[in-house]
Amino acid sequence: DAGVIQSPRHEVTEMGQEVTLRCKPISGHDYLFWYRQTMMRGLELLIYFNNNVPIDDSGMPEDRFSAKMPNASFSTLKIQPSEPRDSAVYFCASSLSQVEAFFGQGTRLTVV
Amino acid sequence: AQKITQTQPGMFVQEKEAVTLDCTYDTSDPSYGLFWYKQPSSGEMIFLIYQGSYDQQNATEGRYSLNFQKARKSANLVISASQLGDSAMYFCAMREFYNQGGKLIFGQGTELSVKP
Secondary structure: OOOOEEEOOEEEEOOOOOEEEEEEOOOOOOEEEEEEEEOOOEEEEEEEEEOOEEEEOOOOOOOOEEEEEEEOOEEEEEEOOOOHHHOEEEEEEEEOOOOOOEEOOOEEEEEO | OOOEEOOOOEEEEEOOOOEEEOOEEOOOOOOEEEEEEEEOOOOOOEEEEEEEOOOOOOOEEOOEEEEEEOOOOEEEEEEOOOOHHHOEEEEEEEEEOOOOOOEEEEOOOEEEEEEO
16 A cells, blocks of 8 residues: 555645645545644644544634545545645544554645 | 643753653543654654553564553653664654544654764
């Protein structure tokens, strides 16, 4: 397996634009996590899914953020409209139940 | 309330020496797992070691061992014989399985620098 695949690796966008981050989890994994990493706030859990169902989205900072998992092999994190304070590295991770999560390479988002 | 606490923002260790990175956690979940990840300057998150709450023995993986003290709610990472390549950020993480449905959260991290 190629591991967790995130795209794009880098994204630069203007304030107010819509941004969509994509994630393909490892085949067979039933958990998918979205994290945001910044120097100030560390690694924050935004939302996670189990069997494609969102379990906890309490970490989603605002209504501007939304995430979907339409099937077991794909998830998106959307920010609309984007703001400069959304600039961060966004990680997707997947796992089987009760074991370690494997991370993608991350998407570095810059909002100017 | 912080559920994972790493009190050492930065640590230095001499090459070939052992180093302990501290982690304490807070949970009332009867079933949970504790993890350590390494993040080098290149940015990827690398899984190192896992300890389940019911495991009787401390976990070991090569030069990594996890000093699990359940009553004290601590899960310290011990790296033996440090190498220059060990310089990185290290994150402690916890998954709560019974009450939190497998949620995985991270501490603030400890930056380890290995001196030659």
